[in-house]
Amino acid sequence: MPKEYKTPKLDELEKGPWPSFVTEIKLAAKEKEMCNDLLGVLERSYNERIGHWKHGGIVGVMGYGGGVIGRYIDVPEEFPNISHFHTIRVNMPTGWFYTSEALRTLCDIWDRHGSGLTNMHGSTGDIIFLGTTTDELEPTFSELTQAGFDLGGSGSDVRTPSACCGPARCEWACYDTLKACYDVTMKYQDELHRPAFPYKWKFKFSGCPNDCVAAIARADISVIGTWRDAIKVDAAEVKNYADAGMDIFNDVVLNCPAKCMKFDHESKTLEIDNADCRRCMHCINAMPKALRPGDDKGATILIGAKAPIVEGALLSSVLIPFLNIDDEEEREDWFDLIEEMQDVWCEEGKNRERVGEFIQRVGMGNFLEAVGVEPIPEMVAYPRDNPYIFFETDEEEEE
């Protein structure tokens, strides 16, 4: 007979229009004592204003080093059903597309082996199976793989790559985000499951500069779609927007960061100086029926984003301004470069030093040299503004 916890504080969180996680836990608690205990400890945290989880130990499935986050409670006597409460990270289908059938399969497995609670999804993108015991890890894994699923990353490994819906449901995708993400995921299965790096390494794929998976802020390798040729303009649709009352001049032209658009109020025609256009997407976003990315599409590859710990947060910075990533050959070259970079980083990187911090420490110039890439002005927001130049003597001789 499960304990009955009074949860007046948590009950407050069932009020209001936004769907309630408390309601979800209560739904699960109907089936699982684990979840009942979870309600209990959470109510206690709400009363005490402090969490009750201990630092995780190392648990996992055979042969993998990642994919499971160990978790124990600091008051196991009181909440014995969640004395272990490990998380399993299940690699989501690319783009988070599901069939009802697949969802039910996942639910079946998790109901058999865990709390029945999930995160759809974790913030890296995985399906999070939230809470089970050490014993259940291997059986869960076994069932998952039989059903065609595998674990995601954790620890110092390649983390589960993610992608925006891209060509599946967006007119602006400049490359096949789902295929690129899936291929990378498959290529790095070993690195994803067996941590062997100085720290984590994340890939994220956005189909255009709107960056709907926040790749530039959260991935060591950020792949962001773009195009090289002219924005496609449907003049008739421009006129339609104008006729419908859109303030094209103020809302579109004046918001262009490149100041490269002109709008003629009389003829209601829009002119774009595509040489100056920065591919920011704003005009296209504002007038999706009238404007579209060009035909010569591909991706910008950026490197190095991360959260603040230790040296401060970083956004990724440009490594390759344009890569036709849908092209097999160009993609292979890119894989080679990634390998080269990971080698250098594994060799020289410090423990818990993300590649972005590593590049800052050794210097971008030195890093590029080490991986055999020529520096180009696209890689910098501006050239150095301090005169502290490490001239290299052999280079001078050339001058």
Add this chain to the structure above:
Amino acid sequence: MPKEYKTPKLDELEKGPWPSFVTEIKLAAKEKEMCNDLLGVLERSYNERIGHWKHGGIVGVMGYGGGVIGRYIDVPEEFPNISHFHTIRVNMPTGWFYTSEALRTLCDIWDRHGSGLTNMHGSTGDIIFLGTTTDELEPTFSELTQAGFDLGGSGSDVRTPSACCGPARCEWACYDTLKACYDVTMKYQDELHRPAFPYKWKFKFSGCPNDCVAAIARADISVIGTWRDAIKVDAAEVKNYADAGMDIFNDVVLNCPAKCMKFDHESKTLEIDNADCRRCMHCINAMPKALRPGDDKGATILIGAKAPIVEGALLSSVLIPFLNIDDEEEREDWFDLIEEMQDVWCEEGKNRERVGEFIQRVGMGNFLEAVGVEPIPEMVAYPRDNPYIFFETDEEEEE
């Protein structure tokens, strides 16, 4: 009989339309053997591509620690007339205004005691008397003071303050630059002549945000005129500019960094949202007959500019957004604050650490606390973007 130097390389620098410094040295060389030797050693430098001056020794006038830069040649045997070739910095009249008489007085003194060569002016603003011997320093000084002139700064002292012409010849001066600069110069005579700081301390006064003495880039205390009320608009003159063919919309409105102007093409009227205006001066610069700074004028006080050595170049940053510096009382408060700041800097600053570097090292928040100034958002371009906050325990208690 003076040596005759062949100067084929220097002679090349007498060609071309820009006035030639070589011609000037030759003019002086007619009267002075010093300058003849200078031609000689300079020709040699041009041949050898290297200078021939040695590190300066400490020379000066009695009771002053600054105002003279000692200079010796490394080949005195060959150029005996310039074996000493010290520079005297003479504090220029504020705003670099002269009478013919004053100029002649200076020339007379310098012809009697030195090379007859000058810089009009040094890059800090002083009259530079370029080249004399140790023996002549005191006599030169004596004659200068008798004629009403005094030395400028050098070494770790207050350096000669400078000001734009301001109200003397500019319609945009928002305070009396000449008076402020002169008063500061007089107030700091002791600190100017007797180095007692960790490093140099420069004041520069610009009458408006155009900053015609580059105060923000070159002064530890940069005083830049501004105004608080509305830009004064002469609607008729706006119309005149438009009628005369000026592209007010593209050249003025679109260049406004605050995006706070509107131009009506029909009525040729200009509207400014003065609450958003950043006092950048652009629109006023472009249409001096039509627009003018408001009536509630004063200055923004900024702190900390410097050249790159050691920690990298700095621009000054806002300390007081608006000070009615022409007002005696407000100015006295400001003087008190400067004293406070110099005290803290003298106490805690490292040797050769400019105040801008000092503030960076101890943290702006701590610096402000030490000098008793409340932090305000005007002082920052943006609040911190990293979560590494040094919470102070007593402050928390208040929350």
Add this chain to the structure above:
Amino acid sequence: MADAMQERLTDIGPPNYEQFLHPVIKKNYGQWKYHEIVEPGVMVHVAESGDELYTVRVASPRLMSTTKIRQFADIAEKYCDGHMRFTSRHNAEFMTPNKGNVAKLKEELLAIGHPAGGIGPAITSIVHTQGWVHCHSAATDASGVVKCVMDDLFEYFNGEKKLPGKCRIALACCLNMCGAVHCSDIAILGVHTKPPRIDHANLNKICEIPNLSASCPTAAIRPATVNGVPSVEVIQENCMFCANCYTVCPAMPLNDPDSDGISIWVGGKVSNARSEPKFSKLAIPFIPNNPPRWPEVTEAIRTIVEVWADNARPYERIGEWIDRVGWPRFFRLTGFEFKKEHVDDFKHAGLSFKRSAHITHEPWEE
């Protein structure tokens, strides 16, 4: 189902996404022409082929029971040919070529607690993390705070109230920032404000002291012998409570009911639209944890949203609006106090000083 004789599979990766795509998506893959927002929470994508695909986006608490997921699966089967997806911000999306299904989808989803919204210039769900539900490191709860804030801002989710542009809110319960809150229009960040309490007796047994010392960004930790055993000491005035030491070593906990709480950050963005991506900046350094409804937090966030909504121009994200009118205006309009904590003192602090005379003068009255 699990057959003992089966081969143990590893490194198979996720199932191929293609099998999960709706037939209309498969057919028009990469051939979408444009989209339109039909009503709050509903958009349609039109393909070159003329095919249409309606999407109904509904709120999700992210923390979901299998019970609820099964309900989603049922609804997807009923109206979406057995297909659905989740978004990068953890909302659920139900897609159908059949316009007629839209109203029913909305209705049935609402019936099980999931209202539609979050598309276009709106507030969509809050990216967040584990909090007291699962993490040892949390300085605040995650799901609870999110629930309170979204309840409070609900009218901006469901389209009742209009906004100048998108507004992305994120929450992370500690400085590890699993929510990647550093580039959000509004970021809610759990913070500690007291240094670690060192478990000297056990430290040496469970942690490597050199690694531990090296983990501190401000070099506040140094080796020390305490009560005869090797341990460390923390130079209090160098500690800024980041808890990286605790991540590395369980013997350095910082969690504390009174000194833990929430900081609020504003003005970040990720997209390249108009302006370049930018970091969020500190708005409020510390609000104590006040469960279950965190009223001070919801109020602060509502203040930011309203001030922005009232003052920004169309398309301006919060950070873009502030960049135009300046931080003094932001602090004046919100009434938030500007304090020493707001002034950066980390590595690149000097670059955050206002190094120009571009100043607005407040308050303004003509």
Add this chain to the structure above:
Amino acid sequence: MADAMQERLTDIGPPNYEQFLHPVIKKNYGQWKYHEIVEPGVMVHVAESGDELYTVRVASPRLMSTTKIRQFADIAEKYCDGHMRFTSRHNAEFMTPNKGNVAKLKEELLAIGHPAGGIGPAITSIVHTQGWVHCHSAATDASGVVKCVMDDLFEYFNGEKKLPGKCRIALACCLNMCGAVHCSDIAILGVHTKPPRIDHANLNKICEIPNLSASCPTAAIRPATVNGVPSVEVIQENCMFCANCYTVCPAMPLNDPDSDGISIWVGGKVSNARSEPKFSKLAIPFIPNNPPRWPEVTEAIRTIVEVWADNARPYERIGEWIDRVGWPRFFRLTGFEFKKEHVDDFKHAGLSFKRSAHITHEPWEE
């Protein structure tokens, strides 16, 4: 004149400026209404009173003989009621209320070698420093390079050729940057490219070793005993040739005919007009010294000026133009090579990386 009996005066400060102001200036002090550029090098200021003051600005080499200054004094007496001034960029200005004097002023000043110009959207004289004329620290000459560059750009000074806006050039002969070149449209900076040669025998006699070690921004100097005497050693790969050690200690000279030279920087500005003040950025890391006419330097600078003049919009300073079109464009149009040296590796290097997808694609052909 000097009377032995006279009291020794000190701390009297400069003479009061008021005595040097032209009567028309005194009368209209602070009462100027507007100004107009009359012709290249000539402007008129009009006072509220209706008074006019014409200013003729002429070039100056800055390094001037007393002979020349006396000539200026004479001309000022003849046409300007005995008044003149110098500008903050070291040009000479002759002011007269009498319009009729303008042409004569220009003529007589030109006759003694001083052409009028530099007002408005033009190139005015180059702020510069001592160079081989007077400084021990110089990595290049100052006055000579300035003369060559201004000869070459003369048509932009005297108004023959038009420019989009002001263009400020500055020169400093070493990294001390007495010319404060760090915020110039175009900066010419003398650089060393080899580490100091240490005079071990004398170092300890003339320098304090701890101070010397501390002076190095990159901590490349450490104490060492060489040939039995205390001295220092320089870790070569940490040295970036700034010469701060030499400023502190004469026993550390860096000057060298072959490895000294000039670097070129672009895009800085000081004024607050339109954009905020900004630093100049590296355009060309190294050009060897090639006296007497430094042809590679004048050509590089002319290239920058022409590319800017051809491509910028009205009022755009060089840095503002580049900010709009991007650095890739600048390097492509000038043909300057972009190399490792251009990529920052000092303290705030990470902030100079391109952290967005805002990219133009070059070369462009439609």
